[in-house]
Amino acid sequence: MGITIIGLGPGSFKHLTLETWELLNGTDALLLRTAKHPCVDILKKRGVVFTSFDHLYEQADSFSGLYQAIATEVVGRAAQGENLIYAVPGSPLVAEKTVELITEQAKAAGIEFAIVPAMSFLEVLYTRLGVDPITGLTIVDAAELAALPPDLVTGLIVTQVYSRQVASDTKLALMDYYGDEYQVTVVHNLGLPDEKIHRTMLFELDRLPEIDHLTSVYVPPRPARSKVFSLDPVVDVMARLRSPGGCVWDIEQTHLSLRRYLVEEVYEVLEAIELADGAKLCEELGDLLLQIVFHARVAEESGGFTMQDVIDHVTEKMVRRHPHVFGSITVRDAAEVVVNWEQIKKREKAGERTGVLDGIPVGLPSLMTAYKLQAKAAKVGFDWPEIGPVWDKIAEELAELREAARLPTAAGEQNREDELGDVLFTVVNLARFMGIDPETALNRTNSKFRRRFGYVEACLQERQLAWADMDLADLDALWDEAKVKEAKS
Structure with missing residues (x-):
């Protein structure tokens, strides 16, 4: 009483192992998962007697039910005292669900079984496509593509692409992973005289002329997006x-x-x-x-x-602070995101900040500090409703600065500093109304000045001139040249 599981190889009779051939010749109880295999005709000619489960394929509603029915019958016959040889295409341990089910049921029933090594279509595929499996391969039945991990990084071999409908389902599943125009290789009848190898894009997979039970698809690995991040x-x-x-x-x-x-x-x-x-x-x-x-x-x-x-x-x-992404809250636009952010932040800091202007770091640059002070004050209504009064305020502060500039130096020094500060503070307010970060704006202007001044300096060096050799009009002309060159670039 027992089950011996063998493989008929990838297709050609010459790929049968000697051990498998001896077993085929020495039994009257040979069960084939399917007789649709290229070497079966030679087995018939050489007098090998067998029965197959092809009749179950026609009756089955699903592959899972089909494979379960085959396994149940094989194990059931062994339990009745038969010594069986069960043969599958390729290798028993490569993409063979029935072998997995038979061994599980046999163990549970206390039935002895043995699996004989055999050549699979993979060995032929490796050779034909120049693929080294040591670099990583994932092998999956076309019916189980839904179980693929979303971060698959290895090459992929899809087996049992036996019909145009299965090819279509495979195409749709893989396009979600790789895109419509990802190039794949379709192999058909590997190792046989009419072997076919097609390189095609995924969206054309189900349009190929040769698709049957000896069709598989090789999908090369996607280029690595990035290395694993680590600090x-x-x-x-x-x-x-x-x-x-x-x-x-x-x-x-x-x-x-x-x-x-x-x-x-x-x-x-x-x-x-x-x-x-x-x-x-x-x-x-x-x-x-x-x-x-x-x-x-x-x-x-x-x-x-x-x-x-x-x-x-x-x-x-x-x-x-992003409940609209990680939670159930929905938002209409970016403005609403900011409102939610501020509300959540306010709840988090409720015990730490008691004043409206609390929470502004002391060491911030002055322009940035002014911006944050005004923004916080605006949240409680201490702000103009529109930009018009801001322009008026700038004009008012500039007038006060001019007045302070007329005072004697000693008497007006502190006053001039205060008035200049007021002008700058109001200009920051204008920037806020215009949606401009004043610190960034001034940095841009500083960089612009550095570039243009550098151009003027380079021109003087090229002409072997000193700064004292140039008057302001000449320098302005070079400055304008720098502006023109910037505009063109």
């Missing part, structure tokens, strides 16, 4: 620098001593953005990240918090 390298470097025997300078730093470097790195990032220099931005963001890691390491050494705490805290905050 570990920079965290480890910082830990080494701060450890005994590390860098003396790094070991001596504190949160206070590092403040200036954090500010410098932020402005270098802003400069890279202004220059639209991708390579520079990448570098400067790295420098800024290093400062964050540096502060986290200092805190970890004193038992305050770790880099993981920093990441966890900001992740939780972003999820909490």
Whole structure:
């Protein structure tokens, strides 16, 4: 009593193993999952007697039911005392659901079984397509494509693409993964004289002329989108620098001593953005990240918090403040997102901030501070309803500045400083009404001045002239040249 499971190879009779051939010749109880296999005609000619389960294919409503019926019959006959040989196309252990079911049922029933190694169509496919399986392959039955992981990175072989309808279903499933025009390879009758290999795009998969039970599809791996992201390298470097025997300078730093470097790195990032220099931005963001890691390491050494705490805290905050993405709330537009954000933020800070203007960092640049002060005041209604009065206020402050400028130097110095501050504060208000970040705007102007001044300086050097050799009109002419060149570029 027992079941011996063998494979008929990928197609050609020459791919049968000698062990399999001896078993085929030595039994009167040979069951074929299907007789639709290229070497079956040769088995008939050589007198091998068999029965097949092809009649069940015509009756079955689904493959799962079909495979279960085959397994139940094979195990049932073995339980009645028969010594059976069950043969499948290819290898018993490659994409053979019936073998999986038979072995499970046989174990449960205490029936002995053995699986004989056989050549599968995969060995032929590897050779024909030049695919090395060690680089990674996923093999799946066409009926089970829905179980593919969304982040599949290996090459993919889809078996049992036996009809045009299955090919159509396979196409639709794979297009969700790879896109309509992803190139795949369709293999048919591998290892047989009429072998066909088609390279086609996914949307054309079900239009090929040769599609039957010996058709499979190879999908090459997608190009890697990116490497696995990890902060570990920079965290480890910082830990080494701060450890005994590390860098003396790094070991001596504190949160206070590092403040200036954090500010410098932020402005270098802003400069890279202004220059639209991708390579520079990448570098400067790295420098800024290093400062964050540096502060986290200092805190970890004193038992305050770790880099993981920093990441966890900001992740939780972003999820909490985006309920329209991570929750059930819906929003109409970006303005409503901002309103929700501010309401959530206000609830979070309820115990920390009692005054309207609380929460503005002391060390912010003056323009940015002015902007935030005005924005917070505006939230409680301390603001003009429209931009018109802002223009009037600027004119008023400029008039007061002119008046202060007429005062004697000693007497009017403090007054002039106050009035100039009022002008700048009102200009910031104008920027806010126009939806412009004044700090960014001034940075752009600073960069523009640097570029144009650099052009003028380069022109003087090229002409071997000193600044004293030029009057203001000549310098203005060069300045205008710089503006024209910028406009053209």
